[in-house]
Amino acid sequence: MRVIVWLLILPLSNSFPIVTEELFDHSGERPPQTHTQSLSQFTRLYDTLSVLVKDEYKNTIIAHSDEEFRIDYEIKNTNESLNIADFNANNSIKGELFQGDIRISVTQLEKIIDGLINDDEEINGSGIEEDGNDYTDNDIIHRRKRRQTIKGIDVKWSEGVPYSFHPLLSLKARNLIQDAIHFWETETCIQFRPRFFESQYLYFIAADGCWSTYGVISHEIGHALGLFHEQSRYDRDNHISLDPLRVQLGYIFQFSKIPASQLSTYNLPYDVGSIMHYAPNEFSSFSFMPALSARDPFLQQSMGQLGGPSFLDVAILNIHYDCRMKCPVKIPCSNSGYQDARDCTRCKCPSGFGGVDCRDIESPTIIKCGGVLNATVSPRQLTVNIKANIMRTTERRCIYHIVAPQNSVKIEIKVIEIDGTCQYGCWKEGMEIKTQSDPRPVGYRFCCIRQNKTTIISYRHRIPLMVYSRGKNTRTVIHYRYLRDSENEEMSSGETINRTMNYSNEELNGDLRRGDRVSMLLNNKTEVDEHFRKRRDTKWKYEDEEEFVTEDRPL
Template sequence: MLRSVFLLTLCASVALCASEYRVKKASRASLNRLKRLINEKTEQQHSDEKKLIGVLDDSPLLVRDPTAQRHHDELAVNNLDEYFQGDVELSETQVEILEKEIVESAEDSKARRRRKVGKAPLYKRWDRTRPISYDFASSVPYSTRIKIRQAIQLWERKTCVRFQESGPNVDRLEFFDGGGCSSFVGRTGGTQGISISTPGCDVVGIISHEIGHALGIFHEQARPDQSSHITVNYRNIPIGRWNNFYPVSLSQADVFGLPYDAGSVMHYGAYGFATDPYTPTITTTDKNLQSTIGQRAGPSFLDFAAINIAYGCNQHCGYLPCRHNGYPNPNNCSECLCPDGFSGSICQYVQYTSCGAHIAVSQDSVSIYSPNHPYQFDSNSECVWLLEAPPGGKVFLEFEDVFQFGCEDTCDKSFVEVKTGPDFRVTGYRFCCSTRPTKRFQTLGNEMLVLFKGNRERSRGFKARVWSDVSPIFTTTSSTTTAATTTTTVSTTALTTVAVEESTTERLSVAVSHGVSGKEVAVKSVADAGNGSARESVSKRIANEKKNAHATSWFVLQERTF
C-alpha cells in the first residue's frame, strides 16, 4: 500500500508516468478473441434469416431523413476496433471472465429481464462513503477540464456520489486524452483512465456517458431484456461488429426493477456501426421512440435513479408521498426528485416555464403550440404542459398544421416530447425535423405531459390538438380555509370546475388555464376575502398566467371578487 501511495505521489504531475501507472487494458489479441467468440454465439442465436434481417424500411419513421445531421457521439470519434461495445475498456481479467461465462452459459430466459448497474465479481462499485478521487493528465486542456467538471456536477446534483479533484484515495480516476472517448465499467482498483479526447469527446453529454460507465452503468441497449424493446438489424452490421450489441447477462448486472429507458444517456443511437448509413442498426419496438434513442445532453431521470439505488443513496431518507413517480432526493430528504416536467416538494406541480400550463381537458378540443407558432420560436425557449382528463378519462393528442424543428438523427436539442404515462420516469416520444407525426397519442391514465425545447436554431415548432373522452362533472364553486391550507376552485361558466388543495404560499400554481375556447375562466381564492398580502400574491400569479396563456390565447383569465 505504501508503495502504491508513493508511486501515485511521484506520478501526479507527470503524464508519462501516470499512463504507465494506470490500470492496464486487455491486449488487442485478447479483445479480438472475445469479440470473435461473441460474434459466433450471436450468429448461432440468430441463424434464422428473418431475425437477421430485422425491421428495415417498412415505416416512415425508419427511413433516415436525408436532411438530418449526423448525431455526434462517442462512436463517431472512436476507432471501434479498440474497444468493447464501442467505448468500453476491459482488463485481461475481465476478458477471461467474460469468455468463460459465454462458453459456459446456457440459454436462460430470466437473464433477459434485468440489467443496468454492474455487480461483482466482474465489476465493482465505488465506496459511497468516500469521494471518488480524480485527476487530469497534462494532455487535457483547460477548456475540456471545465466540461469534465460540469459533467461531474450533473451526477453529483442528483445522486449521493461525490468526486474530489486531486483527492487522496489510491483507487481513482484519471481523465486523459487517449485519442477517443472510453472508460472502464465500475471500479477496477488503482488509477483507471477515462479518455476524453479534444476535439471530439469534449461534450458534456459524452463525458457524462463515460463517467456513467465508471460508476458502473452498462449501455442501455445491452440490457438482458433487449429483445423486448429494440430490434438489432444484424444485416446492416459487419459480422465482425455484432459483438457490440451483445446483451449483458444477469450475472454481470442488475436493473433494480427500473424500466427500459430509450432516453438514457447510455443508449446507442440508431445508426451506430451501420454498413448502410441510411438504414438503422437499432429499431425501437415502439416506433415512436426511434428519434429518442442516442441522446447525449446528459443523464436521464432513470440514469440517476439507477445510481441512487445501486449506491444506496436513499437509505437515510424516510417516506415521502412523491407524486408522478418521483422519489426522495438523497441530497435533501425533505423533497422529492421529480421526473422531467414536474416540480414541487412532492412533484405535485407542472414545471414552471415561460410558457405552458396545467390544463384540464374535456371533450371539446383545445390547442397547444410552441411560442409564436406558426412563426419561429426563440432559441433556448422551453414549455411544459400537463394535460389532465377527469378521473377515469383519457387524454388524446394529435399534431396539426406546421411542424418544423432542426433535424438530427437523435432529437436532443430542439424537439417536442410526449409522455403518455402513467409512468413518467421514462423518456417519452421525441420528435424533431419537419415530418409531422401522424399518430393519435392516447394516455393509459388520465394525465399526459408535453415538453417543448428550443435549444438550437429558431424554427416554427409545432401545434397540437388535445381533448379527453369525457367531460368534467359540474360542482358548486366554493372555498374553505384552515390555519395552513386553502382550497382554490377554478370554474368555467359552462364547462369545468377543478378544486386543488395547496399551501397558502403556493395557491394557484396548479389552478390555471382550465377551460376551452370561448369560455371565460374565473379564479377564486379565499385570499380575496381580505388578506391583502395574500391577495397581492394571487394577483401576481394570475398576471403571470395571463402572460403565459399564449398556448391557449382565447382564454379570458379574469380575477373576480366573490
C-alpha cells in the first residue's frame, strides 16, 4: 500500500498518522467505493463534528484588541497571509480532508467522534445509530459524558520510511523534499530510504504549489511520521482562543479537538510556534481577521510559522520513536535539552541555547553577530541590521543572551524598531525573544512595524534574543536594562510580566564563556558590581560589508 503525500493529503491512525487498511488495499488501490458515496459519508460525519464544536463554543465571545486589528491589517497589506489551507483550496477532494490537509478514513474519523461524544454505543460510517435512527443536534450534545480511555494501536514506522517520487515531480520539488527528509532524519533517529518493493511507503506526487516551500513539506512529512495539528490538542483552550463567529460558514468542524484517547502529547508543553499549528487566519472568513488568538498576546505573531519544525516538533517524534534508547550511556542536559540520538556525546538544545550540554549560546550563522549582553540599571540600546542578500536562501541568525547581574532581578526590554516581513509566524525576517518559563516552545516573535513600542518584563535573568533573515533586510532596535528592587515593587499591574525560571550561578558562569568573553565569579558580589559599573560606559560595534551591522551602546 502507498501513503500518498500529496499536498495536504495524508492518512491518519489512532494516535499517529500512518497508512491503514481502510484507506488503501495492498495493491495500492482504494477499496471499491464511488467518490459520491465516500463524500456523503464524510459530509455526515463532518456535520456531526460541526455540532460538537458549535456546542462547545456556543457561549464564546472573544474581545479583540485594537492592536490586534492594526497588526492584522498590516499583514493583509503585505500579501503574506497565505496559510496551508489556502494551498489546498482548489483540491478536487477537499471535501474529504480532515482539518484541511489530512486524508482520513471513515473508520478513523468515527473513532475521533466517538471519543468526543463519549457514548457507550458506536456510530457507523453513515453517522446513524445501529437502530437506524439519525442523530439530532440534541442527541449529540446530551449524550456527551466524561471522556473514557479507548486503547488505540500504537503505530510508527518501525523499519524505516520508504519513499518514492512521481515521475512528473520537478527537480526543484524533489530537492526541497530531500531537504525536508534530511532534516527529519538528522534531527531524529528515523531512517528514510528510497522505496524498492515495499508495500507501505510515502509517495510524493506532482501537484501545483504542494512543494513550493520547505515549511509546507516539513509539515506534511510531520503528519506522515506521526504528528497531528498542534491546535487540535485537547488542552488547546488553555493556550489559544477560537472565535467561532470568524470561521468560514460550514468549516467550524475543522477546529475540532482530538480526544485524549486518540492523541499522545507525552506531557510536552503546547507550542504556538509549532510547524504543525494552524495560522491565526486558517479557515477564517477574512484573511485579515484571525479565528485563532493566543491567550498570551505576545505569542500571536509566533502562530502559523512555515520556516521549519520547532524544537518541540522534533522532541515529540524523538520520544515517540524511542530515540533515547540509542544512547546506552546517559548525559545531563541543561535548559530542558535532551540527549542527541545521532551523537550521544551531545545534547539537543532549545533554540537560542547551544554547546555540548545546552549551557552556552547557540552559535550564530553570521560570524561575530551575537554574544552576551550584560544589562545595566541604565538602559542600553542594541541595534542589529542584517543586510539584504537574495543569494542567501538559508536563514541567517544573530543570537544574543541578555544577562542581568543577579538571579533575582527582572529585565525590561523595549522594542523600539522592528523592520521585517510582516506575516503570521514571523518566519522570514524578524526577531524572537524567549522570556517564558519554559525555554522549549517558540518565544515571542516580532516582524511587523506596528509591534514597535512593545515592552516586555521578565523574571528570568538571562534572555535569549534572536534576529534572523531569509534574504531581505532586517533591522531591529531594542532598549534593555535590569530593574532595581524599588522599580520591581512599583510596577503596575497592567504590565505584562513573564515569570520565568532562575538559573544557577554555575550555569550562568558557563554561558559567559561566549559573547564578549566575560569571565567572573558570580558568588563574588563586589566583582560583579564592579564589572557592570564599567559596562555602563562601554560601546562596541561590529560591521561586515556584506552581512550585517550591529551596535550595543548606552543611551
